[in-house]
Every structure is written in C-alpha cells, then in structure tokens.
Amino acid sequence: MTVGIPISRLWPAPDPAPLSDPELTALYGRAGGPHLRVNFVSSLDGAVTLDGYSEGLSGEPDKRVFGLLRMLCDGLLVAAGTLRHEGYRAVRLSAARRAWRREHGLAEYPTLIVVSGSLDLDPAQAAFADAPVRPIVLTRAGVRPPPGLADVADLIRCGEERVELAAGLAELRRRGLAELLCEGGPHLFGALTAADLVDELCLTVAPLLAGPGPGRITAGAATVPRQLGLRHVLAAADGVLMLRYTRRG
C-alpha cells in the first residue's frame, strides 16, 4: 500500500519513524485465542458521528488501521443498526492482505456477522448479496427472516427476548471464529460492555470538536465500569491519535 500520512509510535518507546504496514500489523497482532476487539473513531469531544455518519471522523490513517484490523480477524461483527445506516458493502481485502491471511492459516476473507433482533435486513444489500464468504446473522428465537435472507446468510439463534451475545460469541467460537473484530455501533458496544465481553478497544481520536448533538461510541442501559490497560498510542501526522487498550491481566 502507498503510505500517505505517516503514523508513528508515541508510547511505549516513542519513535518518530513512520510505521510500515507490517509494523502496524505486528503492533495490533492476533491474540492467539478467543478475543473480541472493538474498533471506533470519535471526535475529541466524544462524538461518534459527524453529520450522522462515522465517515466525517475517519481520515486516511484511520482507514489504514481499519483495513489492517479487518485483515487480522476471523469474523467481523457489526450491529444491524450500523449495517443499515452506513450501507455496509461486502468485505473486500487487497490481494496482499488475502495473501497475508493465507500465509497465516486464515480463510481468505473474514466472515461478516450481523447482530439483529428484528431481522429487518435486506438480503439484496451488498454486504449480503456480494459477500465473498457467506455471512452469519446472530438473532433470537421466534423471528421470521425476510424472504431471501436465508439464501444469502446463515442464521444463529441465541436468546428468546433479545440476542444473547455471550451465547452467540460462544457459538461463533465453536465454528472456528475465535478472533472477532466489532465495528459497532454504539448500542452493540454498550451491550458487549455490559456482558463483559470486550477484550480490547482500538480508538481513533479525530482532532476536531464536533460540538453538541451526536451520541457517544457507547449507548444503551447503564453498566458497571470496566477498567482496561493501555497497550499503545500512535499518532498520525495530521494530529489523529490511535489508542489501543486491552483487558487487564
């Protein structure tokens, strides 16, 4: 990949040298076992969107790490709200990233996993219709899929009243999807936090004040605070910070 805006390490061991893709890949890495990594971008004042979308917060350095994190995971978890709102497309990876995955014993593409309690999903949406690997929908008992959805995705049902995320993740792991990357949105992140399922947060902080209005990266019912430990701080030359925190111990 042609590197535009340089990214370097601020902590630990500050080093102004621009990080290459292999160096960034090593910094984020794979956990080597069951692991849920969450990735978000936020403004300095905590907004999760600009003009209603995450796009306005995400510049080239964020997109670069976003792509590398997709390369590193077995499964890509996204809530139905974000899938619908952001118009998710099929997961695509460059030839180099697919080759990296093959060399590391992974499937050529991660599996898209959509969390939906209502099954209000459009099978024609590119995320399903053009998927290189058959996606999975995590849902609950007793909800009828819309016509065509079962043709383009596998359904896993966990929970009666709502999607039981712990049971869903356990089933994904049984199917070999151990290392998951969650790309949001805030309600799913809030529910994963409440269920104490979050092992890692990768947070890009965009250097702008969005002002009042947008929500935070987390939403839903209140839960107990969860302490994480800092693993690294990267900075891009345009003032973007990239923070990586993991579960302690």
Ligand SMILES: NC(=O)c1ccc[n+]([C@@H]2O[C@H](COP(=O)([O-])OP(=O)(O)OC[C@H]3O[C@@H](n4cnc5c(N)ncnc54)[C@H](OP(=O)(O)O)[C@@H]3O)[C@@H](O)[C@H]2O)c1
């Ligand atoms: N800045 C960023 O990095 C970033 C990342 C992602 C999203 N976003 C923004 O976030 C916004 C959307 O977020 P959102 O919070 O409204 O929705 P969300 O978290 O993306 O989706 C919520 C939906 O997830 C499904 N769901 C099913 N079971 C669930 C469970 N146990 N817990 C939580 N969710 C469950 C439900 O779908 P059903 O309705 O189908 O039942 C629910 O309506 C958009 O504006 C998007 O642009 C920003």
